[in-house]
Amino acid sequence: MKPLFPALLLCVSLTALAQKKLALIVAIGNYMPNSNIPPIASLNDVKYIKAVLHNNGFLEKNIDTLKDSKATKAAILKALDAMAAKAKKGDIVVIHFSCHGQQIRDQKTVEEGKDEEDGYDEALIPYDVKKPQYYPGVYTGENHLRDDDLGPKLIAIRNSLGKNGSLLVLLDACHSGTATRAMEFTASRGEPIPFNDPENPLEANVLLPADDHFFDNLSDSASNMVVISGSGPHQQNFQTEISIAGKKEQVGALTYAFYKAMNDLPAESDYELLFQKIKAQIQSQHPEQIPLIEGNSSQVVFSGNYKPKKETIFLTAVVEANSSTDTVFRIDKGIMDGISEGTTLRIYNVGNTNPIAEGVIKRSDRFTAYGISNKSLGKGTAYEARLDEISNGTISTSIKIKINKNDAHGTLLGDQLKSFLQPYKFITFSDNADMMLDLSNRIEKGIDADLVDGIDSTRWKKLIGMNDSLTTDDAKEILAALKNSMRVKYLRTMQDGGELAKYIKATIVPANPHNDKKELILETEENYSLKMDNTGDDKLFYTVLDITPDNEVEVLYPSAMKNPADYSVGKKATVIRSLRVSKNTPVGREFLKIIVSKDPMDLRSVLQHSTQRSEMRSFQLALDDLFNDSNDEHATRGDISSIKAEEVGIATVSFSVKQK
Known part of the structure; x- marks a missing residue:
């Protein structure tokens, strides 16, 4: 998402000789006649993706392409099966989808694959989707390519590649959004209205089992998989208009950003750096669009190797719509990361060692911070920040x-x-x-x-x-x-509250009746549920932190390797998550912190989450050297009063743990 050569030279490893680079490109720009699915510029994407692949050692004979009528659901699944059969240990695979996407009603039962708490699967729209909506006697959703369909195929490819291989999946499609936005602005990829099934109505209360995901159920030697999506499942994925030799053409936002980023990527860069460049490029054209990355992003691009993990603070210019530069910037880290008001920093182009500007933090919230740079920062450029003072603000x-x-x-x-x-x-x-x-x-x-x-x-x-x-x-x-x-x-002392707290109610519900009057007491290995009620009129995305009596912290949701945008409670809806007290949890008080926001929020980068308690990694920030002073001019924009304050809500539930 590879055959063996004989060892001709002793100085060249067999692995290097054997490795192949394979790719599958699926591009659907024109759908079935009378399908009412609008055409998009997906076919334009192919030349940009191929240019990147050719420049990075992918041979044309190893690039399979399915276009328009060739890209039916059956054909795509067959091509994925063929890739799993063709791929060998240590190979590099890239799979690129350029097409429409849509949310579709989840399966009716857990046995059939019911696993989405918002009630909808994410799906790609192959060529043979006859209608974008339920149409009795004509089409009922059978040809939508659900994430449940893709999961097993990607697992098979990863198992074929082995731990020294690599799978990159690019999704230049989207799965939801608003119809008016799609019509008023640049053409977008995705059916804005979810595919509903009247025979499977949406439930107000969603009861889900423990998470299962296509990052799971792998062999111990499976390859890493990095998935880069053009937008979250709750968003439109817009196309980008570019001009070549005076002629304008449309191309997928992710496709073009990937093309531009790869042309500007230093050798031996990892996927995290690539993603930051992609994100900056997309948001320079569509600032409201949030691309996403999943998987171990420390892997070197198109390689089975990895770079040492290091903590990098990425920085984005907050540029007004009618401008290309500004001095206000945002960091997606805050008090939890030791970034406080007055913190000074140096600003770099990502991957470079020479600072280009200095900055100071003007406001720090729990999970985000805003500041001012003494030089203008460009729209569409990825930056990183290094703190001058090794401080953690009010935390000590x-x-x-x-x-x-x-x-x-x-x-x-x-x-x-x-x-x-x-x-x-x-x-x-x-x-x-x-x-x-x-x-x-x-x-x-x-x-x-x-x-x-x-x-x-x-x-x-x-x-x-x-x-x-x-x-x-x-x-x-x-x-x-x-x-x-x-x-x-x-975290233990973080007070409940915030702008959204009034809309969320969290309750722990034991699987078996309890007679506890003063406090809830659960035994190790006892089952319980976390019930979350959203009384507001907006969908809320949630993070759940588990703080155990022995001071371990685990991010329960979003689960490992899953997309934060998948974790939401619909307006006036309820989500119920099934949980169990860990066998190894010591006696004491266990807290669940529920943090809700209007946009997906990922605290895993802060908490260095691992799903196994015994393997959890510590928090770590790299020690930065102090830098030389510079004599740059003062900031040209001196306040951030127009930046909206962080909108979150925090609720805490707890119980006491006793040994079984």
Whole structure:
């Protein structure tokens, strides 16, 4: 989404010789006569996608293309099966869809594939969709290509590619939106009205099982899959008009942004950098359109290799409609990430090492921040920011270092840690601290160092040899654990409220009747449901954080590798999620924080989520160097009063855990 050559030269690896680059392009611009599905410029996309593929080692004989009448549902599924059969371990596969998309009523039962809490599957519209709406006796939705249909095919391809392979899926289609917008502005891709089935009416209360997704049910050696969508399922995906040699033509917004970004992408870049360039390009033309990425974006583009994970703060210029530049910028991080009002930073073109401007944060909300740059920033350009001050705003933590009296080695280690942490203003040293680094456990081989929190849970542990010192990696791991402690404390004490809180009501419903009068007590492995009621007139997107008694934090929803736009509660509707207390949860108080917003919000980048508690990664931000001062001119736009404040609502539910 690859055959073996004999090893001709010992200096060339067999893997490199064997690897093939394969592609499938599906482009549907003209639909069946009398289908009432409007034509779009999908066929124009093909030359742009092929140009990128050819420039990156994809041979024409390895690129399959299905256009218009050739791109029926059966033909697309057959081509995906053929790709799974053709792909070999370590190969690179790209699958590109340029067509209409539409939401379609979810299956009637869980057994048939009912899995969408808004009641709709996302679907692509193949050529042989006869009508975009339910038409008794003519068409009832059987040829829509649902995400449920695509899932097993993509899993098969990933299993064929193996862990050293790579699958990139590009979706230049959309699945919903408003009809008026589609008519008034640039042509868009997608049927704006969902495909409803009168025999399967929409339910007000949606009860769903645990998440299952096409990122799941894989072999242990399956390849990574990166999916880049032109827009969220709740949005229109607009086409872009470009001019070539004086002639104008329409092309898919994602397709053209992908083409432009790839032509400007440094060698050995990962998918995260590619996506940021795509996002900037799309939003320069359609600022309300939000492209999305899923999968492990640290993988190198068109490669099975990965780049080391690092925390990057991406920055977007907030440019007014009639302008191409501005000095106001937005960062999709806020107080939770240590970005506070007054924080200063340097601004870079992504992937570059020389700063182009300086900035200062003027307002910081929980999850977003706005600031002013001292130089104009361009619309359609991707930027990254590096903080000058290593600060976490109003969030802080403290640490105690325990050392045996007259222990020179322990004292040396303690001094090393203090020196490393000294630039971080949010960390203080105290005898009455949030965490303790215990360097008092001396054994024959050295010091058995433990970092423990206030409930005596170990957060970091290492045997440090007699003549060894703390390494830079040791110090960074300790710093990550301190930040984890700090953020958990912030989340636990984060007050309910916000502009949208009045519209959301959250309730925990045990699977079995309880007689608890004062507080709800659940046993480990006990089933329960989280019920969320939306009393407002707008769809709300939600994030659910699980804060366990041992101070672990997990993002329950959005689930791992799933799209945040898939998690919503419709207006005047209810969603019920089935959950279970983990077998390994210790005794104590467990909190669920429900955060709702009018647009999808992904906190997984903040929380470094992993679905398995035993494998959860710590919070970590890279240590930035201080930069030289510059003498750039002052900002030309000095206020952000026109920027709308963050609209969120926060609700908390909790229960006590006891052992089964």
